[in-house]
Amino acid sequence: MSKSQLESKYLNFQPLKGCIGKLRSPEKRRNIKKVSLIEIAPIAALILSVLILLFVGVIKPHTRLNEFQTYLYKYKLQIWYFVPTCSVVVALSSFAWKKWRSVFLLLPVLSMVVIGISVGSAISPEQNEHLWPTDRSGPNSLMDIVLAHPTAKTRSGYGNYIQLDEFLHGKVVKVPSEFITSQGMDSKTLGFYLDSFANAKVEIDHSYDPLIVPFSNMTSKEIIFEGSSDSPKFLIFGNADSYHYFSNKETNYLVADQ
Amino acid sequence: MIREILLASVLTIGGFGILLKSKIPEKSPSLWIILSLPVGVALFTVFNAIAFALNINTALAGLFLMYAVAIFCAVSTYGGKQNFYKQFVALLVALGMVSILLIVISELVSPILTNDSYAILLTGRSIGSPIFTMDSPLLNSYPMMVLNFQAIGEIFGLDYIVYLPVVTGLLAIAGSISIVSDTYFSPKRNARIAILSLYMVLGIFWITTWMLRSQLGYLNSHMLMAGFYSLGLSICISRDSVSQKFGSLFSGLLIGVVALIRLEGLLFMSLLLFAIFSHGYFSKKQIIKLTVAALIAPIIWFGRLLIEGNRGDIISPKTIILMLTLSLIPSLLATFKFTKQLSVWMPQIVTIGLSVIWSFYLLTSDKAVESSLVILSNLFATGYWGSFWWTFGPIALVLMVFGPRIRDENVWLELTAGGTLTVLLLGAIRTNPYRIGWGDSGNRMIFHLAPIVLLYIFAKIGASLISEDDSDSAKVKRTS
Numbered sequence: 001m002s003k004s005q006l007e008s009k010y011l012n013f014q015p016l017k018g019c020i021g022k023l024r025s026p027e028k029r030r031n032i033k034k035v036s037l038i039e040i041a042p043i044a045a046l047i048l049s050v051l052i053l054l055f056v057g058v059i060k061p062h063t064r065l066n067e068f069q070t071y072l073y074k075y076k077l078q079i080w081y082f083v084p085t086c087s088v089v090v091a092l093s094s095f096a097w098k099k100w101r102s103v104f105l106l107l108p109v110l111s112m113v114v115i116g117i118s119v120g121s122a123i124s125p126e127q128n129e130h131l132w133p134t135d136r137s138g139p140n141s142l143m144d145i146v147l148a149h150p151t152a153k154t155r156s157g158y159g160n161y162i163q164l165d166e167f168l169h170g171k172v173v174k175v176p177s178e179f180i181t182s183q184g185m186d187s188k189t190l191g192f193y194l195d196s197f198a199n200a201k202v203e204i205d206h207s208y209d210p211l212i213v214p215f216s217n218m219t220s221k222e223i224i225f226e227g228s229s230d231s232p233k234f235l236i237f238g239n240a241d242s243y244h245y246f247s248n249k250e251t252n253y254l255v256a257d258q
Numbered sequence: 259m260i261r262e263i264l265l266a267s268v269l270t271i272g273g274f275g276i277l278l279k280s281k282i283p284e285k286s287p288s289l290w291i292i293l294s295l296p297v298g299v300a301l302f303t304v305f306n307a308i309a310f311a312l313n314i315n316t317a318l319a320g321l322f323l324m325y326a327v328a329i330f331c332a333v334s335t336y337g338g339k340q341n342f343y344k345q346f347v348a349l350l351v352a353l354g355m356v357s358i359l360l361i362v363i364s365e366l367v368s369p370i371l372t373n374d375s376y377a378i379l380l381t382g383r384s385i386g387s388p389i390f391t392m393d394s395p396l397l398n399s400y401p402m403m404v405l406n407f408q409a410i411g412e413i414f415g416l417d418y419i420v421y422l423p424v425v426t427g428l429l430a431i432a433g434s435i436s437i438v439s440d441t442y443f444s445p446k447r448n449a450r451i452a453i454l455s456l457y458m459v460l461g462i463f464w465i466t467t468w469m470l471r472s473q474l475g476y477l478n479s480h481m482l483m484a485g486f487y488s489l490g491l492s493i494c495i496s497r498d499s500v501s502q503k504f505g506s507l508f509s510g511l512l513i514g515v516v517a518l519i520r521l522e523g524l525l526f527m528s529l530l531l532f533a534i535f536s537h538g539y540f541s542k543k544q545i546i547k548l549t550v551a552a553l554i555a556p557i558i559w560f561g562r563l564l565i566e567g568n569r570g571d572i573i574s575p576k577t578i579i580l581m582l583t584l585s586l587i588p589s590l591l592a593t594f595k596f597t598k599q600l601s602v603w604m605p606q607i608v609t610i611g612l613s614v615i616w617s618f619y620l621l622t623s624d625k626a627v628e629s630s631l632v633i634l635s636n637l638f639a640t641g642y643w644g645s646f647w648w649t650f651g652p653i654a655l656v657l658m659v660f661g662p663r664i665r666d667e668n669v670w671l672e673l674t675a676g677g678t679l680t681v682l683l684l685g686a687i688r689t690n691p692y693r694i695g696w697g698d699s700g701n702r703m704i705f706h707l708a709p710i711v712l713l714y715i716f717a718k719i720g721a722s723l724i725s726e727d728d729s730d731s732a733k734v735k736r737t738s
Contacts, residue, residue, distance in 0.1 A: 045609065056627050109657075113650075119649075
């Protein structure tokens with residue numbers, strides 16, 4: 001047996017080389033990389049920024065830190081104990097994982113999530129009590145939704161126009177060009193309201209003055225709609241396929257053309 | 259609901275057809291089914307943004323164009339009867355899933371319409387009317403995608419659309435979970451268990467947290483932004499592997515659409531572009547394709563708003579110019595040889611830069627300090643987040659500092675920390691500082707970051723579980 005044959009038979013280091021290669025190869029952990037300066041720098045910058053926030057928040061006497069502390073004080077027990085504990089546990093588990101790998105990161109993180117859920121459940125009633133309850137039985141039609149809105153401004157503002165749908169759907173409404181209503185709305189936006197919420201076919205009529213309300217014509221016409229009085233009134237006079245818009249300080253009028 | 263399902267089906271079929279042209283149906287059929295609706299919505303929005311900006315005053319334009327592209331993709335990839343049958347079954351599954359999600363969510367949560375929602379309805383439904391023109395200041399105050407939903411809703415006879423954007427956002431999040439698990443978990447069995455566990459944790463928090471639950475019925479664009487931002491992130495990290503699922507055009511489309519979801523979307527799109535171009539191996543052709551797909555619609559849409567010169571509540575011509583210029587920088591840096599290395603470092607540079615600017619504001623402006631403290635107060639107590647941030651905030655932060663360094667760590671860092679810093683900086687530069695309560699825009703914008711914070715923790719856990727042997731097999735699979 002030649003020397004080379006003996007070496008290949010008894011001194012075959014190939015499997016061992018393979019093992020060493022396996023351990024040292026940078027490809028081994030394709031998802032885990034070594035840390036370089038350019039990767040540490042952003043984290044350092046972030047930590048520094050947070051420290052600056054804390055410093056400025058505490059130092060500046062005119063910031064609303066006390067007010068925020070009052071809000072946080074409500075959940076003092078949970079935040080003061082859980083957040084630091086969670087941070088320390090995850091930090092320690094990160095170090096443990098670096099040494100022993102396996103599930104040393106997974107299990108602590110998972111247990112912190114479970115504790116987080118149980119801590120959260122203790123404050124669940126007050127954190128879920130809201131003006132807009134996310135329930136199953138709320139209104140579904142746009143009209144009902146707007147009428148259930150908590151602010152009167154929205155109820156009367158958008159609500160007025162949404163209610164007009166019943167009377168103006170598919171009908172032509174002529175609005176003036178370059179006019180500002182008493183609520184400060186330009187004629188184009190007014191047109192959008194009538195188009196979007198009342199589903200009217202809005203046209204711009206350049207040939208009339210919306211401030212000259214035709215009261216003499218209106219006396220013979222029935223008032224078919226009277227909007228909420230929370231904002232300037234909205235009145236529809238007469239039933240026809242097309243209307244003109246008029247306005248004075250107190251009231252918006254839609255007057256039937258016939 | 260039937261009409262909303264019909265519209266959802268129309269968009270899903272479009273997206274399904276378009277995805278035929280990608281590698282996704284072949285590499286991951288489940289992802290194909292999940293992403294059909296988000297991709298359909300993305301292309302529909304992109305086409306309509308271009309159409310409206312060019313004075314084509316109907317939301318049907320985007321739908322027709324999307325179908326033209328979908329039919330082209332389907333015809334050009336037709337692979338015989340056998341294939342057609344399989345694709346048809348997959349389409350039925352996609353349609354069924356979207357319909358069931360729509361029904362379930364509408365049964366669970368009633369619609370929530372705030373003042374912003376009515377303004378969105380007003381503006382969106384005015385698109386297509388004879389008096390609609392692009393000079394409306396409302397277009398500078400509300401984002402394109404959700405307006406587009408309301409515009410097409412009117413054509414389908416719907417008074418408002420709430421659940422379809424929500425389902426789109428949810429499916430985009432589901433898609434990103436699938437991509438992240440595929441990238442960071444190995445073997446596949448582990449990935450499946452991990453996905454199930456993540457869905458369970460997410461589900462529990464979603465049910466018990468008002469701020470998350472309310473988004474299921476809220477007429478606004480937060481679910482869309484949360485979904486597409488996390489999808490954008492997953493595209494960025496999936497580019498860094500041999501088994502790329504998304505080509506340059508698809509990557510560009512899904513990243514670019516982020517600009518149309520929120521008015522500050524251009525900033526978040528820029529973050530995503532910096533992230534994706536940090537993978538320095540892009541050829542010039544790929545850079546051009548990705549840039550065109552990402553930027554064409556935002557440039558045309560915001561360019562048109564710029565020409566009209568209106569000053570909305572949120573953006574003005576000046577801010578549009580600034581944001582558009584910023585969005586061009588990532589592609590330019592990636593194009594030239596002498597700036598290519600800089601492009602690779604951009605995620606780190608962006609994070610450092612944003613930290614420095616925020617620190618500067620903190621030291622010089624009371625508004626910045628107040629806004630930042632308000633955000634903290636909202637996250638921990640007053641924003642109706644329950645224990646969500648108490649739990650995931652510290653875990654994510656500690657893992658960021660002490661946890662295992664994962665592949666594309668810089669991308670994760672830029673998109674999570676950089677995204678948060680962007681929200682904080684917006685609070686520093688706006689006219690009024692952020693305010694206490696769930697409805698504050700800063701608090702609502704933090705919702706956009708919630709899924710990716712969870713995904714970050716998920717990816718770190720995944721990387722920590724990969725043993726050397728798994729890593730080997732994964733590597734072999736990737737290169738074979």
